[in-house]
Amino acid sequence: MDKKLDVCVISMIILFSMSLVSFLMSVYFISINYSLFIEWEMFSLNSSMVIMLIYLDWMSFFFFFIVMLISSMVIFYSKSYMSMELNLMRFIVLILLFVLSMVLLIFSLNLISILLGWDGLGLVSFCLVIYYQNVKSLNSGMLTILSNRIGDVLILMAIVWMVNYGSWNFLPYMKIMVNSNLNFMILMFIILAAMTKSAQIPFSAWLPAAMAAPTPVSALVHSSTLVTAGVYLLIRFIYLGGASTILNFLLIMSSLTMLMAGMSANFEIDLKKIIALSTLSQLGLMMSILCLGFKSLTFFHLCTHAIFKALLFMCAGMIIHNMKDNQDIRLMGGVGNFMPLVFINFNISNLALCGMPFLAGFYSKDLILEMVYFSNVNMIVFFFFFFSTGLTVSYTVRLIYLGFLKEMSNLSLFSFHDNDKIMILSMFSLLMISIMGGSMMGWLILPKLYFMYLFGINKFMVLIFIFMGFMLGMLMGWMNILLKKLFLMKIYYFMSLMWFIPAISVYGLNNVVLKMSLKLDKVMDLGWMEKVGSLGMYQAFMKFAKLNYYLQINSFKLYMFMFFTVYLLLILI
Template sequence: MEKDMIFKVSLFFLFFFSFMSFLMGILLVMNNLKIFIEFELISLNSCVYVLVLYFDWMSVFFFFVVTLISSMVIYYSKSYMSEEIYIFRFIILILLFVLSMVLLIFSLNLISILLGWDGLGLVSYCLVIYYQNVKSFNSGMLTVLSNRIGDVMLLLAISWMINLGSWNFLFYSQIFKLEEFMFYILILVMVAAMTKSAQIPFSAWLPAAMAAPTPVSSLVHSSTLVTAGVYLMIRFEEFISESMISNILLLMASLTMLMAGLSANFEFDLKKIIALSTLSQLGLMMSILCLGFKNLAFFHLSTHAMFKALLFMCAGLIIHNMKNNQDIRLMGSLSIFMPLVSINFNVSNLALCGFPFLAGFYSKDLILEMVLFSNFNLVVFFFFFFSTGLTVSYTFRLLYFSLFKEINYSKVFMLIDKDKVMISSMFCLLIMSIISGSLMNWLILPFYSMIYLSKGLKLMVWGFLLMGFIMGILISKINLIFKNNMIYSMYFYLGLMWFIPNLSVYGMNLIVLNLSLKLDKFLDMGWLEKLGGMYMYSSFMSYSKMSYYFYFNSIKLFIFFFFMIYMILLMF
């Protein structure tokens, strides 16, 4: 009964806040309102710490997305984590995670942003190591240490902004553009956003965070942890738009988008493919943000959250039925044995590809048409369109392996999708994956600029989607028998995220660990062993033994030494 009460209370409050924030968002959009709420907490010399809560349509709509997805994830966990002993601890961690994200969403103050930012990092570590095995501990350490770099960058930005007398960055929009030293604050914020949203070279932790339970992955990869960096850069967009920082971030985000799309095409772990898909979409959001389209980046951030959460929920139910096996080569024919899950899985994947009139279509198609319509070079064009083709490629490869090809599992299996709790939570997000694109398009982009393209450019988007579909079929059919062939070497290289995990883990740690091994061998177990502590220890022990011997044989020794000294004197 206590478990049911915990789920009911948390689900009710989250869903209630979600519904109210949606209504409030419509009100703010219709009246073009922005609400500031200030609390003066402490005043130290000339620096006043004021907690500012900023309610505009963007923050309120994102709050709606976060609370809706988290409520569905908690309801989904009621069945998925039903065998868990410490379910109360799990729910508390999820709620703390959401609370940290909410603090980050509504804050304009760098210190309160840091509280939410650091809360996300800390709680994510607790959730990644939830299953408490060696793989989870390694993944948790990689996650928390990568995010710690961003925390340090925010701390440095806070210490730098203390010279201005306040940390409310929105009040200094003109100073950010005029003062030269403010450029360094923007660099610090950019690096912090890159670590949280796993842009190159900090991409290794995002697939590693898959060690967490699947409901956590659904929440992390849709609307909380990885989107925090994108959301922070959306808030700082007007400051970076006219500086060199946007070009640097554009290059890193575009490379991330390309790398993740290539790696997902050669991966066989179901959850890791979806994680690399998230990484690719984060690169897309960052890229379009750096080109100056803030509203488009937020639009794709919101629509992507809906179908990505649904995608992870479907993956969790499939993994449950496959007896915790995540290799897509062992799956197949799930459309026959699990039709309800297959419907959700299919719709979420098609929304990810940008299939017409699903959620992803409205944001992705608009992004690609704005890239064509704007005056950008061929490099930007290549990154956007080729990465979109790769998205279609790995999506159809995943659908082929999991839903359509013959099942490759054991002779005796039982695949069912009659879990009412999981299916009902997934169907709620299925509806949002269908309607959220058109709904938010009407709400937040009512008077968007007219995009007029020629017929060839209009059809170019569909051409790249078709090329991606053909490429996905070809990659699915590649036979891995050629062990010594160039194809296998390319397959191996492209599936390793351009060796970024190896460089992040072994490249950073191996040199230090080898040096410490040599120091231990040559110093601690070598000269210091002979001349250091052990030498002094053995010397003191010999002296103490000598004094001990003198102490217990004093009369005999005195007589002996007296006799020896007397004999020496007689000799000389």
């Protein structure tokens, strides 16, 4: 077992070293304003070259640094979290394959090489979601991979459309393609593919279902790898010039996703699903702000969010361990008294998520909301952005209250402890960046300053909505009881079940297909096809065989008469 455990430490050291080198390379590339474009021809088929393209610039290096840092901490955390796992080596190999797929996606600007990483993420995520082998995990895994396959097919369609240009390297063609109908088709395919990977409406059902995976996997998936792949692809891909129609569509979908996830999280009782819905809400925020034209802000929030979301999942994993694998927040309470270090980590990462001033999330989130306030957007979009921010604070306050502050609701016999040095060390490493990383990333990532001239109450609008969200969070327990007492259970279910999106997009779709297949089975396979085809032929042959058998056995005279009749007919003809 010790040899197996050493794999975690070695992997962590290698990935952490790579993250440091990548960070230094990113700073160097920013300082000299430099980017590197490397092409490697893999093979040529009928004058069509398949080229592996690697694009090295400060953005790819910086995101590589974030992915490697979180992956190294997650693998180190897994050394303790998965210590009882017999197949730990297999788990680590799967995580490394997952990270490798993401790295392929980060450095690629060629649709062929992007597809390798994109497909790799989908396939390895399936293996990780079904890691605990039971029916629930299998259902979640199938939902995850089938949703992601839609995105894979759309990327393939974009590859086919780009054949018209003679190359799959889209960077040189982006400005040429602005006024082209082909450009619209390619952008539509890429945006729809990104919507599947980043779980925007109507593909949102798979993201909470993917919580069947082990918690270290959730920390990796929901921070910097699988769900952020779609956002990262759009940041790299979209030239925000000539695609206003499809960007407006994406803005509506992502804003609705942000609102839906915030509302559902306020009614959810599963600890991991609350954090998953929080990720969904933040993905909606990133997509929305990207549609408004702020690429740098989207990337900034992508990086800050990745750090504190990974920390949040690590804290949740430690709580679930101590709760004897129970995730129901109604059975928690008073955990902060017995696990102060986890309480500190959990609170700081949650406050960073809410946009608490001077934590990491504040620098990106406050800037995003002020830019929305300063931009030329209509009242509906404004409402989506600010109300969703209030909902973020609301479900966070509800989670902290139910999990840590209210009286103990657990079993009378319990044993909480947070003296696991490996878990605490990996969590504290991310905690430091969650506290100080926001301002540091702001200096590095944002090349030009954003000036917002807001005065009086306008400047404090974000803080007002945060405070309103805090009040709403305090009332949420009472609101749940009120909805049940007033027999408004349909509203309660509508809010808690993600606006019935899983029922519509998963069960609804499955029911239609399965009912159709059942009818086809009855009509075709067990009906006419069976009667006319194999069963009909079998019955006809059996009748002839029985007649022949009857003639041969029962009546020798009749048999001889038939024989001579046939013989005479053959002679006469």
